[in-house]
Amino acid sequence: MPQPVGTESRAPRTVVSIDTTVLIAEAFDQAQVTELRHSVTSCAHAAGLDGQRLDDFVLAVNELISNAVRHGGGRGWLRLWHEPGRVVCEVADHGRGISAGRLGQRGRPAADVPGGWGLWLARELSDAMDVDTGPAGTTVRISAAVGAR
Template sequence: THPVVVHSGSAGQRESAAYAPEHVVARYNEPLPAVPDALSFPFTRQTLSQARHVATAEGARLGLAGIRLEDLALVTAELTTNSVVHGGGSGELRVWERDGYVLCEVRDRGRLDDPLAGRRPAVRDRRGGRGLLLVNLVADLVRVHSGEDGTTIRCWFAP
């Protein structure tokens, strides 16, 4: 999993023949389990605001309040907007409760090529590129699956 191997007790190092970052990425880019009982809301550019309201109403019903409900609203706005701008113009929002957490999921037809998007700081001089980082900072857990059929981002929120 490392590009360079350093030998113990020596200053020597060599490239690792076993280094295969694409295998590591593929190992963790597994489809997320289906959730049959989630509230579902298909959205487009015209219904972005409504998607946010649907998510927060369901989040409140499921026990989120205060800043956590605001966090859900922020994440929903970011993910649904990303779907409209980068994921084919539409998507599906799902919200449900599992094991004491409120989960929010956004699916679209786009492809996320960078497996570390949102997990490392954005380039300073580049405009944009901070939304997924914000999502990762605000949610308790973020899982991503991206493949030929699109991208799914699932976020957990503790009450």
């Protein structure tokens, strides 16, 4: 039987379920930082982080949202979700980006130099960190395994 004009014969698509649960998706500015940190704490705990793992993850997220406000145009966007075995947080801003030199610094910042601690802490306190940066802004994604020690 001929196909109607303007249609193509296509194989059926296979839809793969992605097992993620969005916990927070929210824009923020300086006025929301404290409230957002409390929300991240509650949601990450409900998703399975606890004790020092929870404290470390929340501190890492706090550094990222503080950086977004301080260096990324005064506001940002946070998404927090739960995947099987881990909690993931992504913070995006609309700043000028992070220089390659700053981004490449992996060592602990010098104690007598102000600044430079946010990304370092986020990297140290999470299991994984990815940074996408450029003149239109920066997005940092961190994750922590649930149930890991």
